[in-house]
Amino acid sequence: MADMLASSPMAAAVASRLAVSEEELLGFSEHGILDLSREYAGAPLPENIVAAVEASLDRGETHYTTRPGLPALARAVAQKLESEQGLVLDPKLGVIISTGARESLFVALQVLVQPGDEVLVPALRPAHIDEGIRLAEAALVPVSLRAEDRFQVRAGAIRACLTEKTRLLVLSNPANPSGAVIPAEEMAAIAALVKEYDLTVISDESLDESVGGDTRHVSIAAFPEAAGRTLIVGSFSRLHDLASWRVGYFAGPREIAQPVRDLKQAMTICTSAMAQVAALEALTGPQDWLARRRSEMDQKRAFTLSALDGMGLPHSNPSATPYVWVDVRAATRGAARSSVEFTSWLLAEEQVAVMPGSYFGPQGQGYVRLSLWPTLTELEQAMERISRALAREAGGAR
Amino acid sequence: MTERKKVSESGTELRYRMIEMAAGLEDVIPLGRGDPDLDTPAHIVQAAKDAIRRGAAQQMPPPEGLFELRQAIAAKLLRDNDIDVDAHSEVLVATGGQEALFLIVQALVNPGDEILMPDPRYTSYDGAIQLAGGKVVPVPTYPEDHFDLRPEEVEARITPRTKMLLLITPSNPTSGVISPENLRRLAEIAIERDLIVVSDEIYEYYVYDDAQHLSIASLPGMAERTVTLNGVSKAYAMTGWRVGYVAGPAPAIAAMRRLKIVASRATSAVSQWAAYAALAGPQECIAGFYRIYDERRRVMMAGLDEMGFVYGRPRGAFYIFPNASSVGLPAEELCYLLLKEGRVLIFPGTAFGESGSQYLRISFLAPKEQLQVALERMQRTLELHV
DSSP states (O other), rough: HHHHHHHHHHHSSSSOOOOOOHHHHHHGGGOOSTTTOOOOHHHHHHOHOOOOOOHHTTTOOOOOOTTTTHHHHHHHHOOOOOOOHOOOOOOOTEEEEEEEEEHHHHHHHHHHHOOOOOEESSSSOOHHHHHHHTTTTTTTEOOOOGGGGGTTTOHHHHHOOOTTTTEEEEEESSSSTTTOOOOOOHHHHHHHHHTTTTTTEEEEEETTGGGGGTTEEEEEEEHHHHOOOOOOEEESSTTOGGGGGOOOEEOOOOOHHHHHHHHHHHEEEEEEEEHHHHHHHHHSSSHHHHHHHHHHHHHHHHHHHHHHHHHHBEEESSSSSSSEEEEOOGGGGGGGGGHHHHHHHHHHHHHHOEEEEEGGGGTTTEEEEEEEESSSHHHHHHHHHHHHHHHHHHHHOO | OOOOOOOHHHHHHHHEEEEEEHHHHSSOEOOOSOOOSSSSOOHHHHHHHHHHHGGGGSSOOOTTHHHHHHHEEEHHHHHHHHHOOOTTTTEEEHHHHHHHHHHHHHHHHTTTTTTOOOSSSSSHHHHHHHHHHOOOOOEEEGGGGGTTTHHHHHHOOOOTTTEEEEEEEEOOOOOOOOOOOHHHHHHHHHHTTOEEEEEEEETOBBBBBBBBOGGGGTTTTGGGGEEEEETTTTTTTTTGGGOEEOOHHHHHHHHHHHHHHHTTTSSOOOHHHHHHHHHHSHHHHHHHHHHHHHHHHHHHHHHHHHHHHHEEOOTTEEEEEOOGGGGOOOHHHHHHHHHTOOOOOETTTTTBBBGGGEEEEEESSSHHHHHHHHHHHHHHHHHHOO
16 A cells, blocks of 8 residues: 555655654644643633624624735734834734734745745744745754753854854744743844844744743834844734634734735635634733733743752743743753653653653753643642652662 | 745736725725625534534644544545545645645645646636746636637646646636536546646536536546645635635645644634534535526626627636627726726736736626626726727
């Protein structure tokens, strides 16, 4: 059967341009295990969002929307970016509603680089970024990150990567997987650098709502040096919890947003009308549930960080994001066990699934990413189990 | 700063320019976009509401689509199209027919590959082909054939670089339907010349007069080289939900699935539950839509006859593609005039490829009474200016 497939005309026709593994792209949760690798909550929607979608359906809003998306949603996104980042964008030509942050990143990478260009990307990044750059036939250049900087991207590290071929900088801020938030002063230096070297920036800010405590999320586009050259990628998948609805946006100056919109249009025409209605209500309706989710997230983060401290596992000490980046090298018998092996071991020992750090690039070897989407009770159980497994291992080693 | 890749093409731009201009005018009868004016049937909308209430809409579907939906697609293909596919490995759900085509092209086309496509054509597909570095080779179709596709016109354009034959039957924009006889010959050509066939059948249920819809994948030797594209948008008036699908050999589906993970991860869960209700639920709504579209088609033909337009008889979809050269104005100019003065939105044929400059694409996606008014307005505008 396999031979038959291999010799079929369709198999011969498949353009073999994808290189990374499926697990790198999807994670464990897609394989039926509910776990600490998941990337969204999937909690019941607040009643006001359900009601807004039902009302929209009752009005017969089951048709294509305009090409940039529902005008009211584009305006709401523009207002959000203006009030939070002081960024003034044209809601008609500079804000486009997409089928989620992943579509935004994909179309932006395809349009904003030419074959052979070098794209600077934080060394820790999700695998779909690698794949998007590969499909654009550009070269990914990892910007190294240091644990002592809590994995924040530093202007100096970017500068060290610049060549004549560098065209684009991709930022993830707050960062997946480390939870790092780039402080304003560092961001100012990065903004000056991208201007000096005439780079375009894709700034993935899809975790912006998850910033907790005293930390402030400052977009690179808030700096005048970078505003005219930055495309912001946003999402409603995280705290707004609309991941399964597939809705996000990209926003920037029209000269960048319009060509990217053309590819989005060629790909999916417009974003699902009902998903846009849900997003509009999430953004402009009552916000108390969002504040509640944020404080729940802060609570879960605080618990998890202190549990990790208790186990002696170093971590990224994030002040934002639903992710914690954990150094498990001490728990992996040195180099003898890769982060994939550690993950498999933990899954087998205690049925706790986490994301291996190496899925986020070679620099992630020896680390794992924990997600804070499970409930506090589930996280408590998970920490107990991890602690038990490590204790057993330490005991066995003696 | 980096140079930007251009994937836009003039046809798409022209259509949107006209839609945006129409939005700024009052009392325009929209006969432009292929967006059914009829609403999604109530039982489908109810299924979506139920999926939201029971929490199913909050769960991320797998990239290939909900298994329930893929099973319904496989059952539908067997029932209606005589296509036998495995729901596990040979079906992929996409975010509309447009994403389906995008994934097909990115997965199967390499730079330099040539893609044969009947012309006038739905030029939005050109963007996907450009991005993959492929080249569209238009194959002319003729009003005297009611825009059927002549196999010899295809054969004459095959080169060593030809990778794919992209069929859209019934056709947007011409409403042509490829006859079973021509499809059989095209299948032979595809086998002889080792071509991949992509068959976009999104308008399949709307076929009129004595025209017949046949799925090329059901012909002997074709399943292994055909990817069939379809969706719920046109069949069930569901354009806003964005659900399409692809069925074909497992290696092609696997490649598209991997691309989909990178490009959009999954298709919206609530939309998939609605599509499931559409495909697995009662089908009477299709017959209802069919009667409405067929009646409108007759109204439009009669009106255009009265104005003296020549057209290929629309045998499928919900468009009519008259030749406007008798009016004495280029189609594009005529359409702007009809929009600004007549307040009727119609797309010029130039929005559907270079060869369309003489033509208009009129969609009959408005109630019969509005179509009558639109025809009167067209007549009045023409009398005043021509």
